[in-house]
Amino acid sequence: xxxxxxxxxxxxxxxxxxxxxxxxxxxxxxxxxxxxxxxxxxxxxxxxxxxxxxxxxxxxxxxxxxxxxxxxxxxxxxxxxxxxxxxxxxxxxxxxxxxxxxxxxxxxxxxxxxxxxxxxxxxxxxxxxxxxxxxxxxxxxxxxxxxxxxxxxxxxxxxxxxxxxxxxxxxxxxxxxxxxxxxxxxxxxxxxxxxxxxxxxxxxxxxxxxxxxxxxxxxxxxxxxxxxxxxxxxxxxxxxxxxxxx
Amino acid sequence: xxxxxxxxxxxxxxxxxxxxxxxxxxxxxxxxxxxxxxxxxxxxxxxxxxxxxxxxxxxxxxxxxxxxxxxxxxxxxxxxxxxxxxxxxxxxxxxxxxxxxxxxxxxxxxxxxxxxxxxxxxxxxxxxxxxxxxxxxx
Numbered sequence: 460x461x462x463x464x465x466x467x468x469x470x471x472x473x474x475x476x477x478x479x480x481x482x483x484x485x486x487x488x489x490x491x492x493x494x495x496x497x498x499x500x501x502x503x504x505x506x507x508x509x510x511x512x513x514x515x516x517x518x519x520x521x522x523x524x525x526x527x528x529x530x531x532x533x534x535x536x537x538x539x540x541x542x543x544x545x546x547x548x549x550x551x552x553x554x555x556x557x558x559x560x561x562x563x564x565x566x567x568x569x570x571x572x573x574x575x576x577x578x579x580x581x582x583x584x585x586x587x588x589x590x591x592x593x594x595x596x597x598x599x600x601x602x603x604x605x606x607x608x609x610x611x612x613x614x615x616x617x618x619x620x621x622x623x624x625x626x627x628x629x630x631x632x633x634x635x636x637x638x639x640x641x642x643x644x645x646x647x648x649x650x651x652x653x654x655x656x657x658x659x660x661x662x663x664x665x666x667x668x669x670x671x672x673x674x675x676x677x678x679x680x681x682x683x684x685x686x687x688x689x690x691x692x693x694x695x696x697x698x699x700x701x702x703x704x705x
Numbered sequence: 706x707x708x709x710x711x712x713x714x715x716x717x718x719x720x721x722x723x724x725x726x727x728x729x730x731x732x733x734x735x736x737x738x739x740x741x742x743x744x745x746x747x748x749x750x751x752x753x754x755x756x757x758x759x760x761x762x763x764x765x766x767x768x769x770x771x772x773x774x775x776x777x778x779x780x781x782x783x784x785x786x787x788x789x790x791x792x793x794x795x796x797x798x799x800x801x802x803x804x805x806x807x808x809x810x811x812x813x814x815x816x817x818x819x820x821x822x823x824x825x826x827x828x829x830x831x832x833x834x835x836x837x838x839x840x841x842x843x
Contacts, residue, residue, distance in 0.1 A: 556719035685806035
């Protein structure tokens with residue numbers, strides 16, 4: 460076991476430099492340390508000016524996503540021991556504008572997420588006195604996988620379509636749209652299908668499939684997008700028929 | 706700040722990275738993806754060859770003999786060989802991806818991915834055997 464490991468970390472201080480550079484730090488190696496622990500060691504002991512996001516350090520909050528040796532990872536789940544002998548390259552998430560060091564601007568994702576209306580929509584809300592909208596375990600199972608998304612945006616950083624075409628609504632937002640479409644309490648699947656059938660929607664996806672591979676919660680956004688495409692295609696063929704739905 | 710400066714509130718001074726034209730060489734999945742997209746060219750070429758073959762058949766025995774002679778040329782043998790490899794790649798990769806798009810539930814349980822992909826392979830083998838039987842009988 461080596462006594463230490465080298466981290467090459469992206470630095471971008473907009474007041475000092477016009478483009479990002481890599482700065483190396485030597486941190487002690489411990490076999491139970493993840494990349495986030497090493498970054499915190501740097502922040503606490505070597506260089507307090509390093510900026511990065513993190514919160515829960517247990518794969519739930521989705522804040523600490525970064526590129527580790529070129530792959531999008533939650534740094535709280537990326538063990539240093541998996542990247543030996545190093546140096547380990549830590550960069551901000553791909554395809555997002557960098558604000559500072561390892562911090563990216565996620566506003567674009569927030570807008571896209573809101574656009575797909577990821578909440579339960581009813582044609583007619585029933586009065587509170589009538590009680591909850593009940594759901595069976597089987598009905599829950601229909602969408603549960605897609606509801607595990609923690610908005611960490613690793614899938615966007617793995618998606619070359621998003622890199623090339625920033626208007627693409629993207630994997631996580633579509634997976635969350637499908638999560639509500641499959642929810643037995645929701646009644647807005649058609650409304651969302653209209654939104655996702657627009658130019659920047661699901662048809663931009665060319666099924667690279669990398670989004671599902673990097674997802675730390677096994678959400679499978681690529682699957683959600685292809686399932687929606689199938690629904691969209693069937694809907695379009697129905698529209699062609701004289702007795703079609705529209 | 707000069708009076709003419711446009712200022713967008715809360716807009717930080719971003720750095721946007723350019724995407725390299727070689728992005729598809731960054732990892733193996735991207736290379737597979739680009740190869741899979743490229744297979745469509747060979748699928749199209751084989752469809753054109755089939756149309757050419759049909760046209761030769763309609764035009765009579767002489768045209769058909771000419772078509773077969775053309776197909777024996779190294780260029781077309783090579784093209785068909787490479788085409789076959791790409792079409793096999795196309796078929797296998799798409800069959801393996803079918804379960805992503807098709808969610809089949811039986812008795813409340815999701816049918817496993819390997820079953821959905823496996824059924825495609827079974828159908829492929831059965832159809833191939835049927836075509837072989839028709840051809841070999843002829």
